[in-house]
Amino acid sequence: KAGVTQTPRYLIKTRGQQVTLSCSPISGHRSVSWYQQTPGQGLQFLFEYFSETQRNKGNFPGRFSGRQFSNSRSEMNVSTLELGDSALYLCASSRVFTGQARAKNIQYFGAGTRLSVL
Amino acid sequence: EDQVTQSPEALRLQEGESSSLNCSYTVSGLRGLFWYRQDPGKGPEFLFTLYSAGEEKEKERLKATLTKKESFLHITAPKPEDSATYLCAVLGQAGTALIFGKGTTLSVSS
DSSP states (O other), rough: OOEEEOOOOOEEEOOOOOEEEEOOOOTTOOEEEEEETTTTTEEEEEEEEEETTEEEEOOOTTTEEEETTTOOOEEEOSSSSSSGOOEEEEEEEEOOOOTTTTTTOOOOOOOOOOEEEE | OOOOEEEOEEEEETTTTOEEEEEEEEEESSEEEEEEETTTSSSOEEEEHHHHHHHEEOOOOTEEEEEEEEEEEEEEOOGGGGEEEEEEEEEEOOOOSEEEOOEEEEEEEO
8 A cells, every 4th residue: 555655855946936745645544734844843733634624724824835635635835935944844644634533543654855945 | 732752862772772762741631642763864654652541552672651641662672773763742632733742863783
C-alpha cells in the first residue's frame, strides 16, 4: 500500500514569490494535515482538511493557505515568501479528522518538501 | 494550554547500552499519545500510540509506557540503526491538532 506522497521534495524560491506544495494521502484516508518543521520550533501545525473542508487551523499568517480536492489530495500555498518560511513542510494523512470524538486518530507522514527561501 | 516536553534533547549510547527517553505532557483529557521516529531528511515514522495510563506497547527493541503525566520510550540493547530523532505528540480532549515535543536525538555507536 502506497504511503503519503509529497511533491516536490525540494524547492528553492526567492523572497516575494509564491509556492504550491502537493500531498497525496494514503488510499482511503480522507484527512490531510500540514505541518512546518524548523530546527528552532520543531513541528508546528498549519491546518487540517477533511472532505474538502478546512477543519482546523494553526497560528500562521494568512499567507499560508490550503485546499483539498474530491480525491483527498491536498495542496498548500504560501504567498509572498519570507526568509523565515524556509523549512521542511510535512503532510500527514489519517482516516478520521483530529476533532472527531472517540476516534483513534493515527497520522502517517510523507517525506516532506524542503523549501529554501533566498 | 497543551504542552509536551521531551528530555534529554540528545542522547549518546554505546551499542547494547539500554536507556529511556522521557515525554512529559500537560493536556486536558488525553485522547492519545504518539511516538514517532524521524531519520534525517525524512518524515516522521509512526511507532506507537497509547491511550490510557498503564498502557504499554512493544516493537522490537522499543517499549513505550504511559502514566498520567508522562511517557517513556525504553530502548533495550540499542543498535546503530536505532539512531534517529524520536518525537512525542499528544492529542487532548479539547485539541484539534497534535502537539509535538521538540524530540530527542539518539546516537548509538558501535
